[in-house]
Amino acid sequence: MGSPISTPEQGRFERRALEVLAHPRMQAAVAELHDYWLDMIKPQPEMRASFDSKYPEVVFGAIIWSLNTDKERPAVVTISRIPHQLEGLEIPGSRWGLDNPDSVYRVIPIDGSERYVIRGRVPNPRLTENYFTLWTDKMATVDVLDGKSLHLDADGRFEIFVDSDEKGNRLDHVRSAPEAKEFYIRDVIMDWANERVNELSIERLGAPPKSPERTMDQQVDDAIAMLRLNIDNTARWNRQALDKPVNAFDFTIDRDTDGALRNQIYVMGHFQLADDEALVVDVGLGGADYFLAPITNQWGTTNDIQNRTASLNLNQSVRNGDDTLTYVVSRADPGVHNWIDPCDMPEGILTLRWAEFVTGRPGEGFGAKGRVVKLANLKNELPAETKWVSPAERADQLKVRAASYAWRVAE
Structure with a gap:
């Protein structure tokens, strides 16, 4: 198996995230929300000192996630990574939200009224824990599929059908709903040396996209909105x-x-x-x-x-x-x-x-x-x-x- 994380698709999103990060309006928002968060928390000196290295990760985490929210052009993107390199580029970390170091978190946007199929392959040995959670924009669960229940072919491959219909005779199915927004997929690794995460891809079924791809200005707007939301959510969870x-x-x-x-x-x-x-x-x-x-x-x-x-x-x-x-x-x-x-x-x-x-x-x-x-x-x-x-x-x-x-x- 090749790397299920450092995929060409992942690299494309990380490069675009660097471009969004460098945009003047994004930089202005980063500076504004920097002061907003510190004023809200009023941290002790040691915690304040750690902010300088942690805040850039929260920023990049919001950008990389917000870029993969186009329901007509869904992709599989890994979030909450530590800093790393991509063909000579320094990619910031993207951790936030009380991340689990054992988890590889991947997100896939969907529209509750459309049909999709998630394809993948499981590694050997099987993951300790693996869940495909479909949730709303409020992070409430619509449906969840336990990865241990996946039906595999001889090569360890599987297909998960995603739509609002009954399961019928399909082996693996996640039932969608109008309020469904995205998949939040946790591959939990307990044996870091020997366990690997699933390979994953997503296909939207049906007609071609009706709306144009988002402009840079729209992507910046979405990133700023997600950054503010993530800051507020983190403060609330910590409380x-x-x-x-x-x-x-x-x-x-x-x-x-x-x-x-x-x-x-x-x-x-x-x-x-x-x-x-x-x-x-x-x-x-x-x-x-x-x-x-x-x-x-x-x-x-x-x-x-x-x-x-x-x-x-x-x-x-x-x-x-x-x-x-x-x-x-x-x-x-x-x-x-x-x-x-x-x-x-x-x-x-x-x-x-x-x-x-x-x-x-x-x-x-x-x-x-x-x-x-x-x-x-x-x-x-x-x-x-x-x-x-x-x-x-x-x-x-x-x-x-x-x-x-x-x-x-x-x-």
Whole structure:
């Protein structure tokens, strides 16, 4: 299989996004919304310092996504990527919205009154989790297809028919509706080194497009509107954690609206730590086959997910020997394998994710609890079976991590 991410179609959209970014009106809006966001958040100094590297990603994320909203000319575009190169061009990252480092997010615009067919091929091994979510302009789910249920031919290929009709005798079908706006496709990778995402393409059936392609001015307008919307949404989502007690996990998201995935459960919390403190997070899996603990900042992006343990999933973590895990968050490396690195930040947001429950719903022991301890007392606060690592072992862990992520940004 070739790269299912760095496709010619992806490259075409990324080049156009650079052109939109350079447009004078886009640059003026970027400057205006820069001040708007900072005035809204009024961040602490360290969080303010991180804004200078994170805001450009949110900007580019809005542009690349807004370019793929033409329902008469749908494409498959990957969003929420880290910075990378494209034939010598420096392509900014496009992360935003509390992104999941395990997920490759792709979007496809559709019109609820038209017909489409999504074609693709699955890799071997199959993905841990893969959902084709069709949603409205308010991010409410119209229909969702579990990728594990796809019917494959001998080469692993599939076809998904998309329309407002009954499924009939078609093997794979997503039922559309007038309010449907786009597909939001999550390919979730738990084994970064060995799992790959599905190949995907989209075909609109029926008559040729009736409307002309958007002009540059229209594309700039759409990008500005999406950037403002994404800023406001990020601030609103973060408040779900920031308005709760610090260093605790008191807000559970279990819904199929507002961008949340119907088949996942999210528990949010925010942390704020002194240099000599650590947040110990005790997690009960409750029978989940998928779990992720990622840190995001107040700008809605993850930090250095490739080169540092800024997130850990079930495959990257060491269990306690039962259906539980224990993580440590601290600015200084505590020497624990399950260290979620805040990348030099004293504060951040954790959006814990569980999915793929054996019985379909969380079982006994599900949940998360946070407690702040002094780093000097950490060994006394952790389970006896905790895996500790030396500096050399940490370096090896990070080397393997970086290499296992690299294929996602390879040309």
